Amino acid sequence: MVHVDLGELSRRLAEHVVQTDSLPNRELLTAQASLIDAVAVSIAASTLTPAARPFLEVAMETSHGASAIIGFGERCSAPMAAWVNGALAHGIDYEDTHDSAIAHPHAAAIAAALAIVDYRADAISGTELLTAIGLAGDLVCRIAASFDVSPDTFGWHVTPWLGVFGAATAAGKLLKLDANQMIAAWSLSMSQMASFGELKYSPLSDVRSVRDAFAAKAGVLGAMLAARNVRGYDEPLGGKAGFLNGVARNQYQPARILEDLGEKFLGAEVSFKPWPACRGTHAYIEAGIAISRMPGFDASKVDEIEVVINQKNEMLCVPEEIKRAPENAIGAKFSIPFTLATALVKGEVAIASFEPDALQDPKILSVAAKVRHRLDPNIPLRATTKGSVTVRAGKDEFSHSVEKALGHPEKPLGPAEHKAKFDDCLSYAARPFSDKTRTQLWECLNQLHTLNDARKMTALLA
Template sequence: MYADVTDRLCAAYAAIGFDDLPASTVAACSRVLLDASGVMMAASGMAPEARPFIDLAAKSPGPCTILGTGLTAAAPQAAFANGALAHALDYEDAFDAAPAHPNASLVPALLALAQDRGGVDGKRLVTALALGCDLSCRIGLALDRRMEEGGWYPPPINAAFGAALGAAHMLGLDARGLRDAISMMLCQAVMPGEIKYSRGTVLRAVREAFPAQAAVTSAELAASGVAGFETPLEGQSGFYALFAGGAFSPERLVEGIGERFFIEELTFKPWPSCRGTHPFIEIGLALAKTDPSMIESIEVEVSAVQQMLVDPLDRKRAPDVVIDAKFSIPFVMALAIVRGRVTLDDFAPASLQDPVIRAMARRISAKVVENSVLDSGAGGAASVRLTDGTRQRHTIPVARGAPSRPLGDDELVAKFVDCASRAAIRPDADRIDRLADAAKNIHEIKEVRSLFVPLT
């Protein structure tokens, strides 16, 4: 019934060039690149979980920079390493309206291909970034059944297809080539929900390595003329059939392509943890003004999307690894209350054993509230009981960082500067400033290949 959905989508994207992008979309792309590159650089110095991925990638010689390390690799392997860095600190941008971190695999893939091929200017990079991000968001918005029902973990899966399309578009492929790249990604993109349940794994931190590498592979194979499927998204065994039982809205997928660019509707994180924890960080920071000893108990209200951040409660109160702490409402809320801040430094492994934070986390319980203002996963509420019998009620409909409550440009630059200064090989302040200026004006860059080389 919907046999032409992928063709409609790819034809629309193939027809879009830089001159078709509104100035607001170009500005949004600059914000994405600034934020993403800073976060990857910080992870190179702060995320030991990514080191095996970096070391493996560096065994494949090539011209593509592994950010923050001074190392280079071939394009697929550089995307693999930078993808591992992109989510390792859980500090990258997010899309609140659907399950996606649309740029954590897209940016590594685009940078790797641009450095490998050469001759890619900022306008070409920006266009590919805008379109790849757009598709990732649309894929999630078009779902009529949660992918988790089939045992999948959607954010890196949804982002993978946008990364493949963006990479193929940057290589100059036509509509057929974009469809082929999406098909190639369908042969590679998986992420099991088991990633949420294993207590000791760090795969959740480095998960974007896999779709980032697959995006480069998909685009290069499509560019070589490898034919894909006719209907990779809507087919009888295509994406939506496999991941959502065929339950999706074709119109939500394709409506307004080229008119509305979802890269303008992203959230940039003020705190380095899962987006679903952010409303509870805000509440915790408000409670930090209260004597912690006065807090008898806290009951948080979460949406079904956030349930994974409180369940199982005993584990979430006392996480074993840093990435699990970042996916724990009790831990991050306790951290905010006890320390009055939530920064990159506050997720040092020693913080997980802090007896004061753990004691506060044990006072936090949870209940799931359906069909509420919290359903997007970007809001939250809490009922607090103090030792003197006083009760407080706190509600955050949408946490800070969202388009309705955005971080300002100065805040994003400050975040970038802080992140870049934490790289494994730390650039001097002048180099950090020059890279920030380049990222803010990426469309003016004549050769993307040279963008990060001076910093390594």
């Protein structure tokens, strides 16, 4: 086990970030795939996340600058561009995720990194951009994987807390901070953040969908201030009242943060979502689609449905009355009963599955009302994509179990599936792309690791 001096934890991580100039080819190309995925789902969110438009309006009213805003085709200051891009990053819950760390490592980080591309005076190469994204994703996953108990248990909503470290790391790396400045960037970014679990009890809240806006903006501002030598905390992560003690309440394993540092990049182990919903629903969506194709299955004849879940995924089943009939898209995406019922009735789950008419579909709501969950304490906390579904219809029973949901590195999406997701997402852009520009953007993103100037990519976004 790696020895960890908590008084030096932040410094060891900061030195690793600033001293790493490139990633291995596999990790670099995975960071590129994460960027492509993030750009696509953010573009779709420009029309599918109504709460994101006020972010755009405020940004345009209050700032001027060169940084590209995804999907809307506008430009503004770097912090405000990160703010809007962050509001889009999780808007339709379609971005990549690290299944076992239980983290969205790139949402805020990519929103922040893209804002810096047009802010920095000199050109940022594609490799430099992807390295910053890869390092940020790795750090987020390492922190998330260290928890013995989710900080959500203590009333936090931890995803944006993690995101602020990713955003500050990506922005700080691109601004060429030294180790002292990187530590300051984390400190100054943390100082702008608060993320509470109350949103779980407010089903009509927009905060869950736009949450990464605040982390992305804080990360960019923190890095910009650190570049001007504003000092932060000595030990923002491992200090007596730093992030890990304050948010995780000492229930974490710091050795996990440093294990194989520089040799293994956890951000390259992400899963890419085949369905636009919380990753915890995916085992049940996959099982539902499989059952819908079984001989003799008829969704209209279903009597009872049992889903087996772990403790983490219980939040996707309760309160039952809300999860069986969610009132908005983001609520439906965080519902095992609704997403499973959609899979059973329609045989698929797509972006259109969360449009207003779909949320009122009586066939889907009827099936969702029949879903009952059973907690299995033997399923580990981090096995969030493991689950099973049993459907009873008269004398017939249909069952399907999933160990690791589709999209996991061991069950990856194919090139055609990635391209289909990209094209589908771009069809929802607030400022439509011509066929020519769409092709150019796809080609540019896939060649990003070879480009000397990443502004060739952001020019196509704006």
